[in-house]
Amino acid sequence: MDPKIIADLHKFYPEIVITGTFLLVIVADLVFGRLRRAVTFALTVLGLAAAFALTLPLFGAAPGTMFSDMVALDPMALFFKAFLILASLLVVLAAPGSRELSGSGLGEFYALLLGVTLGMILLASSTDLLMLFLSLEMVSVGSYIMVGYLRNDRQSNEASLKYLLFGAVSTGVMLYGITLLFGVTGSTKLIVIRHALAGAATPGENSLILLVSTLFILAGLGFKIAAVPFHFWCPDVYTGAPTPVTAFLSVAPKAAGFAILVRFFFTGLSQAGQGLTWITFASINWMPIVMVLSIVTMTFGNIAALRQENMKRLLAYSSIAHAGYILMGAVVLTSDGLQAVLVYLITYLFMNLGAFMIVIEIYNRTGSFELKDYRGFYRRSPFLSVSMSVFLLSLMGIPPLAGFFGKLYVFAAAVNRDLAWFAVIGALNSVVAVYYYARVMKTMVIDGGDETSPVHASWDSTALIWVMLIPTVGLMLFWDQVQKITSGSVGLFLGN
Amino acid sequence: MIGLTHYLVISAALFSLGIMCVLTRKNAVSVLMGIELILNSANLNLVAFSRFTSGNLDGQVFAVFTIIVAAAEVAVALAIVLSMYRMLRSVNLDRADTLKG
């Protein structure tokens, strides 16, 4: 009898509920005949909603770890749990309305999505390298299948194969890096690793091995957040995958990747400094490495997005650029920076999912992802065009939309850490980004198209778009709450 | 007589071979073999470190999990390669070229 594990179980209800729903959905998909579409959908929505509801009472629990230091239960883990479950729920709601997915049974899709969601929330809270690796693989393997879900579509298959090969190689490389870190510090627990590095006999010992190992681990984490130079899969996979899956991949696993990146670097490879800052160890100074990664990622993403003609590809490069901005919040090594990461992710969830919802709806009606087919769309559907413009303006970072606050927090965090030049690079990048977002808006609103038949969005997509639109426009009205939630969620459990 | 260095050298060699295989092969199945080499080099590292430096069994347990994850990953990978083969009648990665830009 192990009372500790059983005592921890009641803090683990969200995960247990998701696991149960996952199994139920598989069984329901096999058992129910004609009803299974409705039943699996209802089960998934109920399961995710229940998991979300069960996460909320855990806020305010004393920070700590569960299951012999495998999983952390701290404000940041809880924030990401709620965030990721919400993101999955929104994607589940969007899935039945998509024309791309309508040809195949959706039961397996929901099951995979639940599995990936479970992996993501474990990933976001893992404090052990073993747990990190396992949950990362859980997310990845599920996503490979989701990308290749359209079995008879050549692009979907190719995207899946590319995703798989890149993913498997980068997680393999990451695993090798993990083994080196384990070898040097003698433990897989992030907290023990920090103590081992802090207690080094001579400052800077083993620095070469630690550098190699950090770079290798960064390959795996960079793959998940699609940071340059580990981004090669990203545009192809986003284009080839069914659009609801693309929307999911561009938000949820990316957020989970940031969660574990922050946790790994802050809990494992740095120690608390003065005030609310962290400092790196003499043996492994990872700050400049990640800083370069951030700059290269946002610059490359923005420049490559300039000449894209396919909407999904354009949003893929734009999501790479946004990963660069978010990394900027993480790399300044302050509590402000961490809060900026969380704020940015909240705003990014609504504006990016919203933009993808509209891409899905336009594809449902016109059957095209090409920018040239968006010409003169304002005359065909004012609602879709205007809401798309709102999301794009928010992605640009135009005040007073939500995206502006994300960028504001990130840049402010950099300036507060005396890294004004870093913030300037970010701001210059935002200027470049204005061009390609504005081009889409110009195509939709100003350009005249040959096709003028009106397009009516279905009621369910309209409702979902409103669900995204309201927070994107109105987030500033609730800024006190957002500020309170995010500043309360920066706490990482750093060991007793 | 045989020390940690021996294991590390072998595993580094396996890792390099795996990376080389991944980078140079055109055949999807060969690339998967390269990935297996990478994962197994990590396994070797884990067991060797567990035996020589860490003084506990964490590394060996980790290796067992890695083996299982590798099997699951390869099962999914082969299924995707099969699905691709059904469509293209080829497992050559150069044929997967419809996504560009």
Added chain:
Amino acid sequence: MRLHLRQDWASVVSAVLSPRLPGEKPMLAQFSNVLIFMLMGLLFLVFALVLWRLLRPAGTYSDVKYETYECGEEAQGSAWIQFNIRFYVVALIFIIFDVEIIFLLPWAVVFKNLGLFAFVEGLIFIAILVVGLAYVWRKGDLAWVKPEDYRAAGEK
């Protein structure tokens, strides 16, 4: 805990050339056993080949000697054929379930110490695997000919 890589190499070289413990033979000398084995093996092979050559009748060549099975079914075509795709599917299913069983070994080892807790935990683990098995079964992937393929063949 610094890893002494360079020093380790030196120790390897010295272990090969000189004894590590007093009274122990150096590594090179220990390998002489292996050398004797190799020499014996080679000698045996050469002896057998030479003796057979001397004893067997010469000039009895026939095509039959080059058949795969001298007194069995006649082999047809090349062995490099494409196997039925079902082999792969069955193999994939097998390997997944096979590998999952690794987890049951440590579980069985500590089963007695943990009692009811381990029993319930093992039951949950196996129940999850059973769901997987049920899925595969229901989808017809355990049958050698998939039910869908049957139907497709019937319609043609």
